[in-house]
Amino acid sequence: EIVLTQSPGTLSLSPGERATLSCRASQSVSSSYFAWYQQKPGQAPRLLIYGASSRATGIPDRFSGSGSGTDFTLTINRLEPEDFAVYYCQQYGSSPRTFGQGTKVEIK
Amino acid sequence: QVQLQESGPGLVKPSQTLSLTCTVSGGSISSGSYYWSWIRQPAGKGLEWIGRIHTGGSTNYNPSLKSRVTISVDTSKNQFSLKLSSATAADTAVYYCARADLSGSYEFDYWGQGTLVTVPS
Numbered sequence: 001e002i003v004l005t006q007s008p009g010t011l012s013l014s015p016g017e018r019a020t021l022s023c024r025a026s027q028s029v030s031s032s033y034f035a036w037y038q039q040k041p042g043q044a045p046r047l048l049i050y051g052a053s054s055r056a057t058g059i060p061d062r063f064s065g066s067g068s069g070t071d072f073t074l075t076i077n078r079l080e081p082e083d084f085a086v087y088y089c090q091q092y093g094s095s096p097r098t099f100g101q102g103t104k105v106e107i108k
Numbered sequence: 109q110v111q112l113q114e115s116g117p118g119l120v121k122p123s124q125t126l127s128l129t130c131t132v133s134g135g136s137i138s139s140g141s142y143y144w145s146w147i148r149q150p151a152g153k154g155l156e157w158i159g160r161i162h163t164g165g166s167t168n169y170n171p172s173l174k175s176r177v178t179i180s181v182d183t184s185k186n187q188f189s190l191k192l193s194s195a196t197a198a199d200t201a202v203y204y205c206a207r208a209d210l211s212g213s214y215e216f217d218y219w220g221q222g223t224l225v226t227v228p229s
Contacts, residue, residue, distance in 0.1 A: 001171075035215060044204055044222050045155065050214035057217075088155060092208070092215045096170040097145075097157040 002026055002091050006100035012108040019076040021103045023067075023089035031068045033093030039102075040085045048087075049074065079105070110134040112205050112220035120199075120227050126192040130205030130220055131185070138163050138183045143208040145216065146179060146190045148201040156201075160208065161188055197229035 003026040013019055021036075031052035037045035047056040049065035052072060062077040076083055084107050089100040116128035130144070137144065145160040159169035161179045169177050173192070181188040192199060202222040208215035 033212065037216070044206075044219035045216070046219075047214065047217045050217075054214075056214070090155075090215070092212065095168055096172070097215070099155040099157070101154045 001096055002029060002094060002098050004089050004091060004098055004100035006087075006089055006103045008103060009101075010104045010106060012106050013079055014108045015079050015081055017079050019074075019079055019083070019105050021074040021076075021087055021089075021105075023072045023074070023100050025070045025072070025091060028069050029072075029091045030093045031072075033091060034065075034067070034072055035090045035092065036063075036065055036074045037088045037090065037099075038083075038085050039088065045088060076105070081107075110207065110218045112207065112218055114203060114205050114220045114223040116223060116225070118224055118226060120195045120225060122196055122227055122229070124195055126190070126195045126199060126225055126227070128190045128203055128205075128223065128225070129187050130189070131187050132207075133186070137181065137186045137188065140164065141210050143210060143215075144179075144181065144188045145206045145208055147204045147206055147216070148199075149204070149222075150201045158190065158192075158203075162210065195227045197227050199225070200227050201225060 034052040036049040039045040053065045086102045111133045113131045120126045143160040146158040161167045176193045178191040204222045205220045206216040207218045
């Protein structure tokens with residue numbers, strides 16, 4: 001099983017700032033099979049990024065993903081009020097599918 | 109617009125079987141282009157993939173739950189279901205159903221709203 005470790009656990013930022021979230025895998029993941037999700041309280045997760053860098057339908061271009069191998073990054077440029085949420089990384093290159101433990105982006 | 113909706117008992121007694129159904133609307137579950145998955149999330153914790161099914165009959169389960177999980181599909185009702193036997197308090201969680209692309213390009217682009225299942229200790 002591939003273990004995904006996200007850092008930091010919490011990110012305290014102000015609207016308009018840039019958020020950089022990291023996810024490290026315990027073994028190499030094909031970048032074709034790496035995703036990021038956003039989850040707000042009481043809601044289901046929402047797919048943001050798939051294939052490590054492709055934005056899902058309707059996702060603003062301030063969200064971008066990068067990385068390969070064991071290190072992946074989600075960047076949110078110019079944080080909007082609605083971006084404060086928990087973000088999860090996920091690999092789907094091998095079974096079982098696994099998720100990171102989440103990074104909470106909170107308002108500073 | 110595809111929509112998924114979970115349904116089932118919100119309270120399950122210890123040692124009994126947790127049973128949930130996901131109803132898909134806005135598209136046919138039989139299209140063959142997707143896997144249909146179950147994912148759960150204990151309160152305040154992260155996401156755990158339980159398993160998936162394709163309408164062609166193939167299933168994949170998380171090894172951590174494999175001995176207790178069965179996922180099935182009813183194409184006539186456009187539904188798929190989860191059964192988790194021998195439930196314990198550790199199975200208390202919000203359970204989501206979700207769709208994943210068969211080709212593997214992306215996963216979990218559509219989710220149900222989630223349903224809370226409690227197994228008292």
